[in-house]
Amino acid sequence: MMIQGSCCCGRVKFEITQPPKMMGTCHCSRCRKVGASTFVMVSRSTLKWIQGAEAVTRYAPEPPFKYARCFCSICGTALGEIDSEADTFPVAAQALDDDPQVRNRFHEFVAAKPPWYEICDGAKQFAEHPS
Numbered sequence: 329m330m331i332q333g334s335c336c337c338g339r340v341k342f343e344i345t346q347p348p349k350m351m352g353t354c355h356c357s358r359c360r361k362v363g364a365s366t367f368v369m370v371s372r373s374t375l376k377w378i379q380g381a382e383a384v385t386r387y388a389p390e391p392p393f394k395y396a397r398c399f400c401s402i403c404g405t406a407l408g409e410i411d412s413e414a415d416t417f418p419v420a421a422q423a424l425d426d427d428p429q430v431r432n433r434f435h436e437f438v439a440a441k442p443p444w445y446e447i448c449d450g451a452k453q454f455a456e457h458p459s
């Protein structure tokens with residue numbers, strides 16, 4: 329089954345050929361500010377580009393932060409680490425157009441969660457990174 333993903337302006341389009349391994353939500357300020365708090369873990373072998381890979385910009389933060397974040401250079405839609413060389417990497421769930429067939433498994437960095445965000449599911453909560 330194919331799960332389609334795209335950015336807001338439509339330049340970036342991709343497919344995931346199998347349901348992602350899992351979904352998680354990170355409440356750290358980094359994920360929150362780029363609008364990618366909820367993510368799915370995608371195996372690189374299941375990611376197929378349709379168009380727009382060249383429109384993806386990578387933001388690599390200064391240390392101590394280490395996770396680069398990708399976004400559409402035209403409309404700014406967060407895409408997670410979609411250009412990663414790793415076997416498995418996070419893709420922002422809001423970029424998906426189809427049901428990824430997985431539901432949120434955990435909340436991490438809950439200690440950094442803003443007060444206006446209320447956790448409304450029963451998924452496990454971790455104050456920081458799940459250990």
Ligand SMILES: [Zn+2]
Binds near residue numbers: 338340401404
């Ligand atoms: Zn776009």
Ligand SMILES: [Zn+2]
Binds near residue numbers: 355356357437
């Ligand atoms: Zn985070």
